[in-house]
Amino acid sequence: MIAWKFLAPGAIGPFSRVTWPTPTEGVPGLWLEAQVHPCASGVHACEASDLPFWLHAELWEVELEGPVVRTGRKVVAPRGRLVRRIDAWDRGAMHDFCGDCKTRVEEYAVQSDEAAAYVADLADDVEDCHAAAAGDDASRAAEAASGSVLRNAERIAQSRFLVARLGLDGGD
Amino acid sequence: MSDQQLTCEELVEIVTEYLEGGLSDAERERFEEHVVVCSGCANYLDQIRMTIELAGRVTIDDLMEETKIELLAAFRDWRRE
Structure with a gap:
């Protein structure tokens, strides 16, 4: 199965602190193996729909092998390896993502004062180019404007933006 | 699915459990x-x-005598509470 993985600079797992072997000259990196226990251990990645929840510095295409378990907003497998880095996920893309979130938050702001309070946060997120915070603030603004249905719709919009902007195969 | 978002205060309270795999x-x-x-x-x-990581590297021999005494006293007081 092909999935996606956000990593800290240097191909480091943001939570496991494991350094993933990177591909060289088009050959995927070495397999990482781990016993699967959905959230605590195993090789974690995500599907395109869950990308906005895990935004970090580097985005990689990952090949997972073995029984893949979907749990919450992740997929977990006993084996995984990096196939290629998504170079399109750069500062420009992060900035565009923040701007896209900001545009929708300005629409939510018309619906409620509580949502309007997030406009300033989004402006800060754009300035800081903090994509994860922008996505989170936009989902909170959506919820403030119209409840959980709009919050979920906001996350879907974010995912679609990433898939389109980065030229990913949505898969799911 | 985790719809209820954690606050910073809550995170501080459970960070040890997180690192110990207890969540x-x-x-x-x-x-x-x-x-x-x-x-x-x-x-x-x-x-x-x-x-x-750094504290894990400290052995009993690395501690000054004064620090050992302070730590032992602190643990003794803590157990009494």
């Missing part, structure tokens, strides 16, 4: 989702990890 899958996911969006808590988690 449920859902709690762990909420914890990590918060760290992704909150740079303050991400820094805090890094600092706690670093502290554990």
Whole structure:
């Protein structure tokens, strides 16, 4: 199965602190193996729909092998390896993502004062180019404007933006 | 699915359980989702990890006699509370 993985600079797992072997000259990196226990251990990645929840510095295409378990907003497998880095996920893309979130938050702001309070946060997120915070603030603004249905719709919009902007195969 | 978002205060309370693998899958996911969006808590988690790593290297022989006495007294008082 092909999935996606956000990593800290240097191909480091943001939570496991494991350094993933990177591909060289088009050959995927070495397999990482781990016993699967959905959230605590195993090789974690995500599907395109869950990308906005895990935004970090580097985005990689990952090949997972073995029984893949979907749990919450992740997929977990006993084996995984990096196939290629998504170079399109750069500062420009992060900035565009923040701007896209900001545009929708300005629409939510018309619906409620509580949502309007997030406009300033989004402006800060754009300035800081903090994509994860922008996505989170936009989902909170959506919820403030119209409840959980709009919050979920906001996350879907974010995912679609990433898939389109980065030229990913949505898969799911 | 972790719809209820964790606050920074809650994260501080459960960081030890997180690092010891004591959280449920859902709690762990909420914890990590918060760290992704909150740079303050991400820094805090890094600092706690670093502290554990550095403290783990300290042996009894590395401590000054005065520090040993202070630590023993602190533990003694803590057990009395």
